[in-house]
Amino acid sequence: MINLNKFKNRKLKFSIKHSVSKFLISFLIAFLIAIVPTYSGLEYEASLMLFILVFSGALWMTEAIPAFAVSFLLIALEIMLLGFDNFNFESNSKEWVTYLSAWANPLIFLFMAGFIMAIAASKTKLDVWLAKRVLFYFGKKPHNILSGLMLVTFILSMFVSNTATTAMMMTLLIPMLKNMKEDNPFQKGLLLGVIVAANIGGMGTIIGTPPNAIAVGILGNNAPSFLGWMIIALPPAILLAITLRWIILRLYNSTEESININKVKKIPHYDDSTTNFTHIPTIPSWKKSLVILVFSVTILLWLTGPFHHIPTPVVSLFPIVIFTIFGIIETDDIREIRWDVIILIIGGLSLGAGVSKTGLDTWIGTQFDIAGLNLYLIVAIFAFIVILVSNFMSNTAATNIMLPLIVALVSSLGDSIVSYMVISIALCASCAMILPVSTPPNAIAFSSGKLNSKDFMVIGILAAIIGPIFILGLLNFYS
Known part of the structure; x- marks a missing residue:
């Protein structure tokens, strides 16, 4: 006779080990990208912020921990690594308050x-x-x-x-x-x-x-x-x-x-x-x-x-x-309020504030020469990337990752260009619906038993292609 409790315990242990592995891999990737190399012109605080950005993004993508937990973690890291100079907690520094301000965002x-x-x-x-x-x-x-x-x-x-x-x-x-x-x-x-x-x-x-x-x-x-x-x-x-x-x-x-x-x-x-x-x-x-x-x-x-x-x-x-x-x-x-969604939004706002405050956005912007590139090609590439990523993870988490990078990349091109690109990417995130698990509505409809994966694939691919065309085209008309 099968011992169900023993089976459940093994499954739980495997799940925990799998999550820990993904967490450690995410940490290692962020460390190797942000801390190990020496980047020209990148200040120490900005390198720490780059670590937090990559680490958070990797955790959201791998789902090593719940998405809302990533928001708590990144805010804690910002306070610990950036809120006090050299971990001097006796300095009476108020810099750490900056990273909690997102909680009071209107x-x-x-x-x-x-x-x-x-x-x-x-x-x-x-x-x-x-x-x-x-x-x-x-x-x-x-x-x-x-x-x-x-x-x-x-x-x-x-x-x-x-x-x-x-x-x-x-x-x-x-x-x-x-x-x-x-x-x-x-x-x-x-x-x-x-x-x-x-x-x-x-x-x-x-x-x-x-x-x-x-x-x-x-x-x-x-x-x-x-x-x-x-x-x-x-x-x-x-x-x-x-x-x-x-x-x-x-x-x-x-x-x-x-x-x-x-x-x-x-x-x-x-x-x-x-x-x-x-x-x-x-x-x-x-x-x-x-x-x-x-x-x-x-x-x-x-x-x-x-x-x-x-x-x-x-x-x-x-x-x-x-x-x-x-x-x-x-x-x-x-x-019953979706506090997890609110916390996820707060994490994204805090992440964006950290990228701006440490000057990481300015540094990223100087690393890419986009003067000769077609602006609409750039935003189109990012739009399809956010749609692709959002099909496999929360579109909120995907937007949290992408928007600070977009702002950093085009911040020197003027407020109107930044607004055009940020709004475009945010809207395109809603066009991700290729898989039954891409969005909660997809999952709810799939549970009816009337749909199969191919049905989602067909309409999802069409939405992913047509959506950015309409969004970028009409927003370009406004800008």
Whole structure:
């Protein structure tokens, strides 16, 4: 008889040894690259920062430790190696505070507001209610249903995490899929449409996906406003979503002229206290109304910032305060916030601050003569690199690695060029969806059992090729 506990212990020991090996290899690579060689013009502090940069990047790529743990580690290394001269902790130096400042970055409150709003929408089933309303408006024709699903998913992903959005949309999709013929390829088309819209919709706002927030944090005072980002990012995102929708309809054309969506009506959305779904907790209708009101006011204030001049992070406090005061968000809900994502963003901001403060960005910029190179070729290369890397690791971690390097490389070319390249790379990170594990929406859809790896490969490769073309082309028009 097989001893399962013994087998699990062996598996755990192997996993730990494997992680330790990857950790040590990452350390050795960073040490050999940053510390052993003597680089001309590279100051001692900058070489230490180069070590931290390479070490962090290697850990994120190898996943030796959880991604959020890398953020804690790199901040600790910055404080230990750069916060005090020669480890003189009696010097009363305040330099170490610089590397903790990312924790108080206004962007953190902006992203926290996004998570709070997502939880509020989920608790009151506002997201399901909205999706059902839109879906029935579009009718039963396959191409219209795909349009409706993608539209709702796209819009929600601009303000809610793509993971939560996809999970919610799956509750609508499953009843529809069960009413379709088993051999109808359009089942795959619907799932892929939701994946595409969830991944790409996040491009539209600063809070839509972590790479956007990291880009804004790195650009600092040169970053676009909430509305400014939407003006820049929405056109390529919409164009890409429309193009991929057209491709999905061609690849997975429905064999049925109409799809029965009546079962979707039975999916509960906590209408009010008279709901017939007695096994479902009742939520007063006024709470849903309050969520709609707060959503509307918050988004309106974000969009009209140039007129009333209230800082976007200050507006972000409005939904947090209102929802907690009125009991829509409770203690348990606060625990559900994706703190790991927030910590990962903080790590990226701290990494960028360290690269700039130590002068590593200036040194890297002087090592490459890009004066004679085509600027758009450079950004295109980095765009495809970030897409490639993001397919095998978190796009947030990939952006954390790439953006400081981009800034270091082109910092001498002017603020407009830096902004163009940073925003382009951040947006391209959302085009990575080649594998079932590339993004959480991919994994959620894959768990349905309706898709295989080839389906992701086809649509993912097309997104990886078409996405950068639209993004770089339209952003070039703005710059």
